[in-house]
Amino acid sequence: MSAGERINVAIRIRPLSHTESDANEESVFSKVMPEGLDAKCALVVESNKDAGVLFDSVYTEESTNEDIFNDVGKKAVERLLEGYNGTIFMYGQTGSGKTHTMTGVPEDNGLTGRVIEHIYTMIGDTSTREFLVRGAYIELYNEKLHDLLNKRKKLQLNYLGDQFHASKRTETCAKDADELDGVRRLGEKSKKMGVSNLNEHSSRSHSIFSITVESTQKESPESGAGEGEGEGEGEGDSGGGEKNEDLSSSFVRVSTLNLVDLAGSETFVNTFGESQQRETVSINKSLSSLKDVIVALSKKDQKFIPYRNSMLTKLLKSSLGGNACTTIICCITPAAKHRKVTNYTLEFGKMANTITNIPKQNLTGSDDKTVLIKQYQKEIQQMSAKLLRLEQLEKETDLAQQEIARLRGMAAVVVDGPSVKYEHEVRINSLEDELAEEKVKREKAMGAAVSRDKHLAETLRQNEQDMNEALTIIRMEYENEREVLLEEVANERAAMMMSGGRADLMEVVQQRNEIERLQNELHIAHDRMTMMETMLAEAQSVISALGAH
Ligand SMILES: Nc1ncnc2c1ncn2[C@@H]1O[C@H](COP(=O)(O)OP(=O)(O)OP(=O)(O)O)[C@@H](O)[C@H]1O
Ligand SMILES: [Mg+2]
Secondary structure, eight states: OOSOEEOEEEEEEOOOOHHHHHTTOOBOEEEEOOTTSOTTOEEEEETTOSOOEEESEEEOTTOOHHHHIIIIIHHHHHHHHHTBOEEEEEEOBTTSSHHHHHTEETTEEOHHHHHHHHHHHHHHHOTTEEEEEEEEEEEEETTEEEETTTTTEEEOEEEETTEEEETTOOOEEOSSHHHHHHHHHHHHHHSOEEOOSSOTTEEOSEEEEEEEEEEEEOBOTTTSSBOOSOOSTTOSOOOHHHHHHTTSTTEEEEEEEEEEEOOOBOOOOTTSOHHHHHHHHHHHHHHHHHHHHHHHHHSTTOOOOOGGGSHHHHHTGGGSSSSSEEEEEEEEOOBGGGHHHHHHHHHHHHHHTTOEEOOOBOEEETTOTTOOHHHHHHHHHHHHHHHHHHHHHHHHHHHHHHHHHHHHHHHHHHHHTHHHHHHHHHHHHHHHHHHHHHHHHHHHHHHHOTTOOHHHHHHHHHHHHHHHHHHHHHHHHHHHHHHHHHHHHHHHHHHHHHHTOHHHHHHHHHHHHHHHHHHHHHHHHHHHHHHHHHHHHHHHHHHHHHHHO
8 A cells, every 4th residue: 555544533522421410511512424425424513513523433422442443443453464554542631531442441341452352363364374463562651751561661762764663662472362461451550540630540641552463474385485365354455566565475564553542631730749740741741742743744745743842743753644554533521611622632633634644564574683473483493393303302212211121121031041051050960969979879889899890890981971971061052052142132232332322331231240140150160060070080080990900
């Protein structure tokens, strides 16, 4: 959209307050529908005048915040998501209903809460784009800027790119309406409130709740590039050449909607305390600067616009004669008593209604350092990759644990290894017993028949030889068994080294200890066999002696 667009001005007439009704105040301002004009347009007519003042819309005592949201809020959200900056600001004297409209009451939620809800509803309905939403809340009190999201910290106003910005204000990202509403409520708590002569809960400062939305085209899985425009609500009204430009997925839409609740003008009374006097002077001064800007902008060919005369006009620069879509809601009381101030408000609204803004869709390159959505997308990608790696590591850990369990089983087998050895030992022991028995028999035989014949000696020698052979076989089996075990353990150790598990090394050390223990036992068995061999040799020498006989 590059065509000029008039600032939209709505009037809200509030019901008479209890104080006004109790004082039998007369209602002197009313809404009148003009004939043959746009159904939305309406006149505010003062009872003693013939002609009324025409506005884009007029809300009466019966109107609700929902009515205002349906006309003003929804449109502002649509524009916001399309990438246009927007401002809705409440204007009017103290007690006229500005905060009632912007913040609302429990039985009728205000514009801000409804806007927040609608932003996320629209985001949910727009499947082709990714969004990042954040909120900031600042306040202008006695010409000083404060961060309502950071303990009322003082902020500086910087001039950047033809606009004034509250530098280093807190911006809080919110994933859903509840979170963003929480940000708003946090700020509300810190707002400067007080008592004015017409309002028990009077805003003593100008406050601006800003919602910034960044969005990018979602990557299409088929093409890897952005999808075309036109899907979902709010996608079809971007207009002209900028729409083509926006087809590129590399562009990011960044736009801000400012919801401004101004402090109301108030008649200065000398009985005010010092602090209230200062507040009132400051409020009236900034509203007067605002009026000067509106007057200057409403004049044709006016070159100089006094934006720099107050903090408020600096802050609203882009909304007044700038590139934002702006709506001003002028709140008035119908009470006759405030006729003069109400006419002043209507005059302000009428002038503002003639000002033309040139709304511009805000598109920026993804390399723009101020754009957060691309940075966040990159971070999310990096975190997803880390998550994937973590999942792989978890799987590997599972496998390693299974392997350790298997090795434990192996270790148990190795520990049980002596059962194999035990079988051999049993056999060796029984052979030893046999040998001992044989020795006893032989000694008996030798004692009983030293002079017997060579045949007996031969038989004895044969027996000895058989036993010797049996022992050799067992020994070989034992050696084989040991080698097999050593090989298995060496293989397992190599496998464990490959998997790099530290816990596995412990298993290997245990197995090695076990092997050493087995080797010791083998040595003992070996010694016993040597002893038996010595006994055999002795027996043989006896037999030889017998044979020689
Ligand atoms: N349309 C309305 N319907 C019912 N009550 C309303 C309406 N507008 C305002 N009121 C009531 O009038 C009182 C003053 O309204 P509000 O606080 O919104 O005024 P204000 O314009 O914000 O004043 P200030 O400039 O002092 O902050 C509140 O009690 C509010 O609930
Ligand atoms: Mg207020």
